Amino acid sequence: MTDFTATKAMFDLPEGVIYLDGNSLGPLPRAARDRVGAMMQDEWGQMLITGWNKAGWMAKPKALGDRIGRLIGAEPGHVVMGDTLSIKVYQAVASALELNPGRKVVLSDNGNFPTDLYMASGLLKSLGPDYELRVVDPEAVEDAITDEIAVLMITEVDYRTGRKHDMKALTDKAHAHGVMTVWDLAHSAGALSVDLAGCGADFAVGCTYKYLNGGPGAPAFIYVAPRHAEHVRPALSGWLGHEAPFAFDLDYRPGHGIDRMRVGTPPVIQLTALEAAMDIWDMADMASVRAKSIELCDLFIAEVEAQCPQLELASPRDPAFRGSQVSFKFDEGYAAMQALIDRGVIGDFRAPDIMRFGFTPLYIDEGDVRAAAEIVTDVMTNALWDRPEYMVRHAVT
Amino acid sequence: MTDFTATKAMFDLPEGVIYLDGNSLGPLPRAARDRVGAMMQDEWGQMLITGWNKAGWMAKPKALGDRIGRLIGAEPGHVVMGDTLSIKVYQAVASALELNPGRKVVLSDNGNFPTDLYMASGLLKSLGPDYELRVVDPEAVEDAITDEIAVLMITEVDYRTGRKHDMKALTDKAHAHGVMTVWDLAHSAGALSVDLAGCGADFAVGCTYKYLNGGPGAPAFIYVAPRHAEHVRPALSGWLGHEAPFAFDLDYRPGHGIDRMRVGTPPVIQLTALEAAMDIWDMADMASVRAKSIELCDLFIAEVEAQCPQLELASPRDPAFRGSQVSFKFDEGYAAMQALIDRGVIGDFRAPDIMRFGFTPLYIDEGDVRAAAEIVTDVMTNALWDRPEYMVRHAVT
Numbered sequence: 001m002t003d004f005t006a007t008k009a010m011f012d013l014p015e016g017v018i019y020l021d022g023n024s025l026g027p028l029p030r031a032a033r034d035r036v037g038a039m040m041q042d043e044w045g046q047m048l049i050t051g052w053n054k055a056g057w058m059a060k061p062k063a064l065g066d067r068i069g070r071l072i073g074a075e076p077g078h079v080v081m082g083d084t085l086s087i088k089v090y091q092a093v094a095s096a097l098e099l100n101p102g103r104k105v106v107l108s109d110n111g112n113f114p115t116d117l118y119m120a121s122g123l124l125k126s127l128g129p130d131y132e133l134r135v136v137d138p139e140a141v142e143d144a145i146t147d148e149i150a151v152l153m154i155t156e157v158d159y160r161t162g163r164k165h166d167m168k169a170l171t172d173k174a175h176a177h178g179v180m181t182v183w184d185l186a187h188s189a190g191a192l193s194v195d196l197a198g199c200g201a202d203f204a205v206g207c208t209y210k211y212l213n214g215g216p217g218a219p220a221f222i223y224v225a226p227r228h229a230e231h232v233r234p235a236l237s238g239w240l241g242h243e244a245p246f247a248f249d250l251d252y253r254p255g256h257g258i259d260r261m262r263v264g265t266p267p268v269i270q271l272t273a274l275e276a277a278m279d280i281w282d283m284a285d286m287a288s289v290r291a292k293s294i295e296l297c298d299l300f301i302a303e304v305e306a307q308c309p310q311l312e313l314a315s316p317r318d319p320a321f322r323g324s325q326v327s328f329k330f331d332e333g334y335a336a337m338q339a340l341i342d343r344g345v346i347g348d349f350r351a352p353d354i355m356r357f358g359f360t361p362l363y364i365d366e367g368d369v370r371a372a373a374e375i376v377t378d379v380m381t382n383a384l385w386d387r388p389e390y391m392v393r394h395a396v397t
Numbered sequence: 398m399t400d401f402t403a404t405k406a407m408f409d410l411p412e413g414v415i416y417l418d419g420n421s422l423g424p425l426p427r428a429a430r431d432r433v434g435a436m437m438q439d440e441w442g443q444m445l446i447t448g449w450n451k452a453g454w455m456a457k458p459k460a461l462g463d464r465i466g467r468l469i470g471a472e473p474g475h476v477v478m479g480d481t482l483s484i485k486v487y488q489a490v491a492s493a494l495e496l497n498p499g500r501k502v503v504l505s506d507n508g509n510f511p512t513d514l515y516m517a518s519g520l521l522k523s524l525g526p527d528y529e530l531r532v533v534d535p536e537a538v539e540d541a542i543t544d545e546i547a548v549l550m551i552t553e554v555d556y557r558t559g560r561k562h563d564m565k566a567l568t569d570k571a572h573a574h575g576v577m578t579v580w581d582l583a584h585s586a587g588a589l590s591v592d593l594a595g596c597g598a599d600f601a602v603g604c605t606y607k608y609l610n611g612g613p614g615a616p617a618f619i620y621v622a623p624r625h626a627e628h629v630r631p632a633l634s635g636w637l638g639h640e641a642p643f644a645f646d647l648d649y650r651p652g653h654g655i656d657r658m659r660v661g662t663p664p665v666i667q668l669t670a671l672e673a674a675m676d677i678w679d680m681a682d683m684a685s686v687r688a689k690s691i692e693l694c695d696l697f698i699a700e701v702e703a704q705c706p707q708l709e710l711a712s713p714r715d716p717a718f719r720g721s722q723v724s725f726k727f728d729e730g731y732a733a734m735q736a737l738i739d740r741g742v743i744g745d746f747r748a749p750d751i752m753r754f755g756f757t758p759l760y761i762d763e764g765d766v767r768a769a770a771e772i773v774t775d776v777m778t779n780a781l782w783d784r785p786e787y788m789v790r791h792a793v794t
Contacts, residue, residue, distance in 0.1 A: 264480070
């Protein structure tokens with residue numbers, strides 16, 4: 001069991017704020033600032049270039065990969081950190097295509113986060129006119145898996161609605177048709193129980209600034225199933241994926257296993273901030289996090305639906321088909337979210353009409369959920385959103 | 398003129414160390430730790446998700462790009478930060494190829510840093526068997542530029558010897574033959590005067606953890622000439638390169654100008670550390686940095702050659718053909734470098750026999766150079782390197 005009182009105390013949360021946007025950017029772990037400060041002063045400052053060995057900088061991407069790997073059911077030694085999620089999607093899809101020669105269709109759905117579609121589309125254009133990115137409705141994915149498909153590229157949890165795909169069922173069907181799978185865990189890692197090994201997933205990728213609380217611009221991770229690890233030819237073949245980076249050979253020879261998915265020099269300062277976040281995650285087990293997340297989401301849905309008939313639930317009601325967020329539709333959702341933020345309830349808005357609330361048991365408890373629901377009720381019942389300054393949309397929300 | 402006494406005081410340099418490896422990892426700016434700490438506490442901690450707008454996180458990649466742009470002769474608004482140098486090389490070469498349809502050969506030289514060759518080679522393999530990476534000796538590059546070449550991909554300064562290519566002459570010849578140019582400025586930015594606009598360079602890329610002192614894993618930069626900025630189709634088409642990232646469209650439409658070379662979420666903590674370094678660079682002009690660098694390099698060569706006949710100069714003697722480093726060949730160079738590091742002179746070693754010393758006027762002065770040369774003389778004259786513990790090579794140096 002996870003001691004959620006203990007984990008909550010390890011975050012630095014602003015006074016007067018109920019933060020329901022940890023699905024977009026997780027809050028600051030209390031230890032992160034000092035840890036990063038010490039790394040900068042004692043390692044970068046004093047060890048200088050020797051920090052790569054002496055302070056273990058070069059080993060951080062795999063060490064952190066394993067700590068995240070525990071949360072997503074990966075075999076030890078098969079997850080590595082680096083780059084951004086966009087880059088890791090590209091790497092995974094390109095590598096998966098290579099493992100499935102002769103097929104030229106990548107299947108995804110229109111609930112996927114757009115950058116996954118953009119990166120895959122750009123990749124396929126570069127490979128030639130025979131390649132196709134086929135995008136269907138989320139509900140149509142299962143039927144669209146055929147012997148024609150090379151790679152199934154799916155984000156497990158929809159970033160807008162929280163709708164959750166069945167990883168095991170889709171992976172099984174994919175494999176029955178000779179299809180490689182790439183799972184994007186952006187809204188899964190740290191949000192719900194993921195069992196990559198148990199599902200037989202081929203590739204997985206994810207980011208660490210949402211539920212994992214690594215900080216703005218924290219690096220991404222990539223998983224390659226052990227059965228592929230020594231066969232995959234990395235699409236972005238950088239020097240740190242080389243078998244012997246410091247031999248400075250002119251020809252590329254892939255490193256062993258997941259090491260070959262490394263590309264360039266790792267972002268040591270960001271990785272150090274992420275370590276402080278993973279110290280908290282090391283105290284948690286995903287089964288209890290998931291159970292608590294479902295309790296919190298169900299409670300929020302019940303409270304809001306009882307008081308706010310204007311809000312229509314946009315997330316699946318059955319928690320088995322939902323991630324760790326709750327979304328409501330409301331035509332004036334943008335203004336309503338601004339009104340909520342003004343009153344200390346931070347969620348976010350996704351066009352055209354989605355109000356999104358993330359529930360993160362490491363630092364959000366039942367008291368927070370009840371208090372947030374009361375403020376939502378006040379804003380909706382009294383139409384507090386109906387003020388001109390709440391209607392002005394910013395370029396970035 | 399740059400006040401080098403003032404800039405030196407702005408770095409936190411360890412006691413008893415003469416740091417001649419700033420060409421590999423620059424030292425810690427004194428202000429960096431507090432600046433990063435404040436960003437973490439006041440922005441990430443207190444603003445949470447709203448930091449993307451309120452604290453200007455989203456704008457940092459272009460704001461920092463312009464500050465670096467000044468040092469490399471780029472037009473304002475045409476440099477953006479992100480990813481690693483390996484990724485930016487890939488993006489630049491792929492984009493340059495697209496602008497030169499019908500040609501299929503990328504020309505480079507064997508003095509290039511290996512990751513550039515690895516990334517280009519991986520890219521070309523993915524494009525098909527007709528594509529070729531042609532790697533010649535550095536001295537043979539000019540003659541190898543023909544109408545057959547699509548892209549000339551060159552690192553201006555050789556990471557081992559400091560040998561410097563003539564950017565203007567090679568770019569002119571390239572353009573005369575319809576060849577696009579990609580310049581890697583890893584050992585140029587902050588090391589010497591670069592005039593991208595004056596040379597008519599098409600693309601340039603570089604890293605910021607060497608001469609620019611951004612810290613371990615600091616992000617890379619990319620430049621696209623204004624004449625190409627609205628025509629280039631970005632090879633790695635991520636959501637932050639989209640015309641309207643927060644519209645979450647399913648289809649990719651490139652953003653305007655250099656914005657389209659952005660890919661994923663920027664590493665805000667690393668960018669904040671880099672800001673502290675750029676505050677120092679803002680006080681410097683490259684003409685005086687270059688003049689001082691040549692003085693320091695020439696002084697070191699003169700002192701070492703006068704005292705250490707065992708060391709053979711591996712760098713060009715004429716500063717016009719040299720970057721901001723001095724390399725010597727010595728069969729027992731690995732052991733000799735370990736002996737130097739033990740005595741507080743930190744340079745580095747590159748196989749098979751190169752001892753490398755970087756000269757960085759922002760924090761290295763003539764006194765440091767004379768003191769370092771004396772220690773080199775002591776180590777060489779008295780064969781202080783000839784001890785078993787100095788012979789043991791580590792995996793990473």
